[in-house]
Amino acid sequence: MPAVIDKPSQLFFAIAETLRGAGLGLKVGSHQDFDAVLDRAWVLIAIERDAPGMRSQEGRIAHALTISLQAVAAVGGERSGFEACDLASGLKDLATDNRWGLSAAQCDLPMNLEGLPSTLIRGEQQYAAWTLSFTQTLYLGQPLLDDPTGIPKFARTWEVSNIDDPDQYQALEG
Incomplete structure (x- = not known):
């Protein structure tokens, strides 16, 4: 039986673990983890928003979390935007219908998946990136x-x- 989810941060760690185990050779972490070493592509995970949702049928409180996965390509130069786009497309395929190993009673499927070009700025350096955003609802705690x-x-x-x-x-x- 899966562990009871009682914190929104557990979704962050479940996504990170799934991405690391997907065999894509990615570096995965938060924006604070980004070290600007692009020997492999990065995926930066962020919880952008926590909105209320409808309670589960078991009475658990719903948290509709907006998640962003920012794909930063390993290659530099003019093609890095296309590489980041391709990586974001692969992430979208992976995220579709994925509960990241969490139980269906406490984690809905991702909704409203959307990828957009973005830029990651660290100090003076800019990196071409794409950001995949989606909403995923967690139902926290024990059934009421x-x-x-x-x-x-x-x-x-x-x-x-x-x-x-x-x-x-x-x-x-x-």
Whole structure:
């Protein structure tokens, strides 16, 4: 059974692990990890936004995360923009229908995948890049609808002071 996802950063690490294991020979990390050594292509992962989403059917709180994967090609010069574009296209193929090894109960499939040309700037140096952006929803924590005895519970928002408090839920009548 997969571990329970309880932090948005777990998606970052799951994506990084998947990209490293994909056999593409990439360096993978965050923008802070970028060392400007382009012996291999880089993919820089960032969580750009955390928006609310619809709760899961199990009552978990939804986090609709906007993720960006910035592809920086290993080659220099005039062709590096095309190489970065090709790398971003490969990343899009990999990201489509990928939950990065996380459980389907806590991680939806990526939505709204879009690749755009970009530039990575480090000090005085500019690097041609492409950025693949998408939204992926995580449902964090334990299910709220089950108590330890396994009895399904519910709460109406207008009847409780805190919908996130499982003690305010009541058993469904069967």
